[in-house]
Amino acid sequence: MTKSNHKISPINSRSRGENTREALIEAALEIFGRDGYQAASTRSIADKAGANQALINYHFKGKEGLYHAVFEYIAEQMTQGMGQIAEDIRKSLETIENQSKAEQTAFAIASLEKIISRLVHMMNSNLTKHWSTNILREQQSPTAAFDIMNTGPMGRLFKLCTRLVAICKNIPAESEQARMLSLLIFGQVHVLRACRATLLSHMQWENFGEEQMQFAENLIYQNLRAILQTD
Amino acid sequence: MTKSNHKISPINSRSRGENTREALIEAALEIFGRDGYQAASTRSIADKAGANQALINYHFKGKEGLYHAVFEYIAEQMTQGMGQIAEDIRKSLETIENQSKAEQTAFAIASLEKIISRLVHMMNSNLTKHWSTNILREQQSPTAAFDIMNTGPMGRLFKLCTRLVAICKNIPAESEQARMLSLLIFGQVHVLRACRATLLSHMQWENFGEEQMQFAENLIYQNLRAILQTD
DNA sequence: GTCTATAGTCGGATAGAC
């Protein structure tokens, strides 16, 4: 089979260039995640993508451009990963405004559980395996790449959680208490991914699969109810 | 002042070599933490330490040896940082065995609060500023360096917390529930350091100083009591 | 758009004088 520079048939919605571009981004996501920005070599990324090293400069203007493209990709996937969940909750919030406090609280807790469940699964799926390391690195010393996510889906999700927490605790959604509480709740989910080595060692687990995830999730639900119950 | 290879006077407890060694470790802690293992150059480490680059090979057999020395240093400092707190709690645990459940629970919660307070402050002090990034990196893909801490002070502290949690919840200290709960509680402390960029952005804070620390700490205490109360 | 080849830079390690 000989190589050709002709455009592929219109049956394929994507041009050859777009395929290469995406292959490079997915390879970069993995290699940047595994090795860090500096340790990752454009050679190894191109190899994994099955593309030529020089194409990184052609498509992304350089290593840094590719790095930013990776975070735009993550932000996109993050939005898709949360699916309709966040949107549905936002809509429902408007319709339950004139319900009783107890009903609103019940809805808020159920919504938080849905978000937590999705987060736990997202943060441990194979698809997102390499997000965490990339994001964690940016948390420590944020570059322009961090803003791409933070002003995007991540920030919006945090605002939503804060509103839900505020409903349960009967405090304003703008209060520092509501904000910090949503962060602390997220911390319980976050530790499962960020401290994976400690988790496995401390729990004496071989891996963190569906069963282990469910176990952790249920305990987080219990904690959530304990923390948010108004008394 | 001319350089000399003679041993310095016995009034100084340390030889010239030991001073160089420690300067290199402290510089390496910072540079490895900031740049990651690979991105950190032995040249920049030597520069910051005010030492010659070739001395890294002389003292540590190479870059990797220096990296391991850094984690031994962290483990040492970690033990010192917890001070007598952990030891005191372990001792007291033996003497309160025949007290009432309520008294034991009160002691366990007070102890956990002491540990949490110390952890929050340790994880945010200038002295330990560079630990986190080094440790977080090892959590994602553990090398031999991770074992140095995990089998040391970190593992012991987790076991202690698990015992305290088990007392409150009236469950065996070997149960997965007690282990996971102590991990989830730690997650609330951990998120304050590991998600620093998100924390600042979400809270709309400029920095995370003593005042902010106290605010977060108090909320963690409240959550702790809510989570561990037996009903 | 994709390729090969290479220029230019930097980092880890070592040899050997002091």
Added chain:
DNA sequence: GTCTATCCGACTATAGAC
């Protein structure tokens, strides 16, 4: 123990053919 000087490998980016 500490220094200078240097070797050699690996990396990013670019030039230019196809």
